[in-house]
Amino acid sequence: MKEIKSTSIQPNVKELLSFATSEKNVEKEYGLYMQSPVRKLYGYDLESEVAGCIGIEFLSPKRCEIKHIAVSLDHRGIGIGSKMISFVLEKYSLSLIFAETDKDAVNFYENYGFKITSLGEKYPGVERFQCILKS
Template sequence: MKKILSEKIDPSIRELLSFATSYHKIDQEYEKYLGSLNRILFGLELKEEIVGCIGVEIINSKECVIKHIAVSSKQRGKGIGSKMITFLTDQYPFITAETDKDAVDFYRKYGFFITSLVEKYPGVERFLCEYRVENFNSIF
């Protein structure tokens, strides 16, 4: 995993972010990663090609929020998403993400606790996904 720091958005990152946000918001979201000290966009390279990205907002040294996660269409089902989640769970004992129904099982597979946020937007059910290491409460 490497931090994405380029001022100019790489075409592969643009494509990946298009899977995680609406196409017209890609540049705006990318600028948030470049301009904020508590937001980081990571890319996962395979054979010198970025095949996955995960963007987080750092809350503190023990907590982060997943803002975006995406895997190249050609690389899905090959463990790329798993590697990115493991990268985060190795660093943060508490991780949250908000997602739609399609991604709930992905997060559940990694031990995230899922809570329905009901219809946060008209006609669209959203879910809060929370990951805590077992001894998280003893850390604080």
């Protein structure tokens, strides 16, 4: 895992972020990672390419929110997402990490050990979930 700090966004990082946010917001979100002192973006390298990324925002020194997490389509299902969460937890000795997600990703967080709470229909026809992990 390495922190992504480049001022220009790599094409595969751009694609990964588009899995985790709307395509029109990718550039803005990437810019926030490059400018904000409380945001960090990490890449998971596999076969000399960034196969996954995780973006976090610190709420306090021991608490953070996962803003974005994504794995390339060719590398899903082999534990990269879990390895990225473990990396962040260990690197920063976090006591709490949380994320908000949709129905598609709930099982991923639940399998990792996050406590899941429905936030209801936040957008018309879209149920959202809060995922919290305390360590």
